[in-house]
Amino acid sequence: MKQFLIFLLSITAVCSFDDAASQNLGSREIEVRQANRIDSRKSAKKSSKKEQRAAEQEVAYVSALALLDARDFVLEGNKLSMPDGSSLAVFSDVNYIMMKGDKAVVQVNPGISGGPNGMGGITLEGSVIDFQRTSDKRGNVKLKYTVMTTGGSAEVELTLMAGGDKANAIITPKLRSARVIMFGKLLATENSRVFKGFSM
Numbered sequence: 001m002k003q004f005l006i007f008l009l010s011i012t013a014v015c016s017f018d019d020a021a022s023q024n025l026g027s028r029e030i031e032v033r034q035a036n037r038i039d040s041r042k043s044a045k046k047s048s049k050k051e052q053r054a055a056e057q058e059v060a061y062v063s064a065l066a067l068l069d070a071r072d073f074v075l076e077g078n079k080l081s082m083p084d085g086s087s088l089a090v091f092s093d094v095n096y097i098m099m100k101g102d103k104a105v106v107q108v109n110p111g112i113s114g115g116p117n118g119m120g121g122i123t124l125e126g127s128v129i130d131f132q133r134t135s136d137k138r139g140n141v142k143l144k145y146t147v148m149t150t151g152g153s154a155e156v157e158l159t160l161m162a163g164g165d166k167a168n169a170i171i172t173p174k175l176r177s178a179r180v181i182m183f184g185k186l187l188a189t190e191n192s193r194v195f196k197g198f199s200m
Contacts, residue, residue: 060165061139064186068133068141068160074098074192075158075167077182080110092184094119096194097156097169104128104147105196106154106171108180117197124149125199138162146174151200160186 067073076092088110098105109121117123126149135141139162146155158169165185172179 057164061160061163064160064165064167065141067186067188068143071099071101071128072189074187074189074194075169075182075184076187076192076194077169077184079183080108081181081183082110083178083180093194094121094197095182096184096192097158097171097182098189098192098194099128100189102128104145104156105199106147106156107194107196108171108182109197115197116200119195119197121197123197123199124152124154125196126150126153149200 064073075097077090077095077097078092080088080090080095082088090110094107094109096105096107103125104127105123105125107117107121107123109115109117109119112120115121124147126147129146129148131143131145133141133143141160143158144156146153153174155172155174156169157172158167160167165187166183167186168181168183170179170181
């Protein structure tokens with residue numbers, strides 16, 4: 001009888017241990033599942049944001065293409081690469097390239113005091129000649145043209161990068177070897193708020 005009681009107690013202890021282990025294992029499974037759900041939500045959120053950014057960039061790119069096709073745009077520059085290789089952060093409202101039909105403005109203001117345009121730089125305003133438009137397989141679009149003024153001229157090579165409204169333009173004065181590269185984004189002329197200095 002005594003041995004039987006010991007046997008029963010042993011079985012009860014084993015069952016209690018099994019129940020505790022099962023409960024412990026169950027709580028671990030719940031924790032793992034909850035962690036997996038959180039990871040899945042984070043992954044889905046990241047994927048959703050990435051897709052949203054890609055969609056926004058595509059809309060911006062299509063809009064920028066339409067502006068180039070209409071020849072009605074402003075490239076507002078926020079950075080200049082100077083002839084000596086240095087880079088400058090600049091104000092986009094006074095550093096820009098504008099085209100409206102067969103008329104164009106090129107204004108570069110690196111922040112130097114004085115300057116022909118009275119704002120610390122130079123402003124060319126005139127007619128567009130020798131206009132060319134090309135594109136590559138990646139979707140990058142390039143405009144190449146000359147702005148002809150009574151006081152001089154400059155060649156502009158503007159490139160719209162595929163997948164957005166970011167663009168850059170190489171500005172080369174006809175009578176000088178020096179060139180400036182302007183980096184920024186394309187806007188419709190009606191949405192741009194730029195200031196023009198005295199033009200040549």
